[in-house]
Amino acid sequence: MRSVVWLYLFLFVAFFDLHAQYPILTPFAVSLGAAPSFIGLMMGLYSFTHLPGNILAGYGVDRYGSRIFIMWSLMGAGVLLILQAHVTDPWQLLIVRSISGFVLAFLSPACLALLARYAEDQVQQGKLMAGNGLIHTLASVVSPAAGAYLVSKLGFTMAFQALGIGLLVIGALASVLIRPPQLANPARGLTEAKKTTNESHSSQAGHNITAVQTSAQEAQVQPIPLRFFLLPLAIACSQGILFFELPFAANALQSVVKTGMLFTAVSLGALFTLSLLFLNRYSAFLRTWLGSFCLSILFFCMAIDAPIPLYVTLFLIGMTKGVTLPALSAHLLQLSGGARYGRIFSTLSIAFSIGSFLGPMLAGQLRSYVSPFFIAFIILMTAVTFIPWYRPWQAIPASSNLQRT
Numbered sequence: 558m559r560s561v562v563w564l565y566l567f568l569f570v571a572f573f574d575l576h577a578q579y580p581i582l583t584p585f586a587v588s589l590g591a592a593p594s595f596i597g598l599m600m601g602l603y604s605f606t607h608l609p610g611n612i613l614a615g616y617g618v619d620r621y622g623s624r625i626f627i628m629w630s631l632m633g634a635g636v637l638l639i640l641q642a643h644v645t646d647p648w649q650l651l652i653v654r655s656i657s658g659f660v661l662a663f664l665s666p667a668c669l670a671l672l673a674r675y676a677e678d679q680v681q682q683g684k685l686m687a688g689n690g691l692i693h694t695l696a697s698v699v700s701p702a703a704g705a706y707l708v709s710k711l712g713f714t715m716a717f718q719a720l721g722i723g724l725l726v727i728g729a730l731a732s733v734l735i736r737p738p739q740l741a742n743p744a745r746g747l748t749e750a751k752k753t754t755n756e757s758h759s760s761q762a763g764h765n766i767t768a769v770q771t772s773a774q775e776a777q778v779q780p781i782p783l784r785f786f787l788l789p790l791a792i793a794c795s796q797g798i799l800f801f802e803l804p805f806a807a808n809a810l811q812s813v814v815k816t817g818m819l820f821t822a823v824s825l826g827a828l829f830t831l832s833l834l835f836l837n838r839y840s841a842f843l844r845t846w847l848g849s850f851c852l853s854i855l856f857f858c859m860a861i862d863a864p865i866p867l868y869v870t871l872f873l874i875g876m877t878k879g880v881t882l883p884a885l886s887a888h889l890l891q892l893s894g895g896a897r898y899g900r901i902f903s904t905l906s907i908a909f910s911i912g913s914f915l916g917p918m919l920a921g922q923l924r925s926y927v928s929p930f931f932i933a934f935i936i937l938m939t940a941v942t943f944i945p946w947y948r949p950w951q952a953i954p955a956s957s958n959l960q961r962t
Contacts, residue, residue: 561675561685563734565692568668570727571631572696574720575661576824577704578638580816583804585713591647597801597921599651603658604797604913610662611910615903617663623671624735626663631728633660638721642714662906669902671735673890684837690883691831697824705817781889781901782945788849789885789905790912791940792878795856795933797916799823799874802929822868826875836880841888846944848881853937860931 586596618626637657644650672685707716803819830836836844855874858865889905920929 560734560736561672561688564668564671564675565688567627567631567727567731567735568689569692569696571664571724572693573700573703574723574727575634576697576700576820577707577720578717579800580701580705580804580820581708581713581716583801584708584816586647586650588713589644589647589650591650593805593924594921595647595651597917599647599654600797600801600917601914601921602651603654604793604910604917606655606658607662607910607913608907610659611666611903611906614663614666614906615900618667618670618903619900622737623667623674624732624737626667627671627735628728628732630660630662630664630667631724631731633728634664635721635724635726635728638717638724642717642721662910665909666902666906669886669905673902674737689886690879691828694824694827694831694879698821698828701817701820701824703817781904784943785889785945786904786908787940787943788845789908790915791936792849792852792881792885793909793912794916794919794936795852795912796878797913798920798929798933799916801917801920802924803871819867819871822871823875823878826872826877827879828875829872830876830879831883837883837887841884841891842944844880844884845888846941848877848884849937849941849944852877852881853934853941856930856933856937860928860934 583596586599591599614626634657637653637660641650641653641657644653669689672689675685704716704720707719711719800820804816852874855870855877859870863870886905889901916933919932923929923932
């Protein structure tokens with residue numbers, strides 16, 4: 558499990574570095590002369606360029622492993638952040654952010670697939686996915702305020718340079734300290750080697766029976782319904798709308814620090830629910846459905862200007878995200894049958910990328926006609942309606958072994 562700890566540490570620093578940009582990117586674009594519609598286009602294209610990277614990552618991670626993609630994704634993002642510090646007009650920023658979206662598209666599928674392969678069974682997979690959500694949230698709690706503080710003290714140029722150097726260092730360390738699953742536990746590897754040696758002395762008939770059983774087990778794995786991926790698309794779309802609108806809310810654009818505090822309120826809510834470890838005992842399907850439904854209701858409250866303080870609403874939105882996102886990954890793993898993690902998480906990342914592309918684009922183009930939060934409500938409610946009710950109540954056997962291919 559030492560490799561898991563190192564992976565969590567690298568993920569924390571990487572997420573900290575990336576989330577620190579959220580509250581400062583919009584003010585930086587405005588300082589270059591970008592209009593709100595152009596900012597929405599820039600944020601949308603950043604997510605759109607994730608798509609080819611997600612597709613390539615799906616096959617690349619299954620074939621070559623996760624470590625090389627984690628390393629080069631982090632280092633490439635660091636170089637691009639340093640270049641971003643020296644852009645002088647909105648179009649240059651658009652180009653750099655678009656390339657950065659492609660480079661970072663490999664990071665999430667590679668990390669999630671590696672975590673899934675480290676697990677012994679589905680119960681441990683659920684715990685590792687919850688740990689990934691916790692690390693992600695811990696980083697996002699402090700990073701928006703930290704990024705805003707860096708800008709207030711150092712300015713945009715030095716802040717982006719510092720964040721870029723941090724990603725370069727983490728990428729270099731990841732190449733040394735992250736090991737593939739078969740090397741992460743030498744004792745287990747030795748046991749498996751002895752078992753393989755003993756099995757090699759079995760009869761040819763025994764091999765044929767095993768092959769038939771394996772083929773039967775593979776045939777039992779059902780394909781994941783495509784409508785399942787409507788939900789991560791809708792969640793990413795609503796999150797993109799929220800991240801686009803927050804810098805414009807309550808005159809936060811005039812204060813980078815206030816923008817950072819708004820983002821931190823969301824992360825604190827997610828941290829609160831992620832710390833409630835007893836929630837993992839309940840059905841992943843139920844947690845996914847209830848969290849998504851509550852999230853849509855909160856966006857509806859924001860759309861009608863309900864008399865709820867903004868920080869309270871953002872905290873509650875964070876709470877629903879802390880319930881939904883880990884449960885979403887766990888439910889996906891149950892539906893997958895424990896095979897082809899790279900392609901599964903690549904498809905999940907594609908859904909997130911499409912949603913993240915649509916969210917800022919819709920908000921930037923339609924905010925003069927309709928509340929973007931109402932758009933988020935409609936999209937989320939539609940996705941909740943189409944969640945596949947496939948084995949939602951089935952218990953997870955703790956002893957079930959998983960494939961590591």
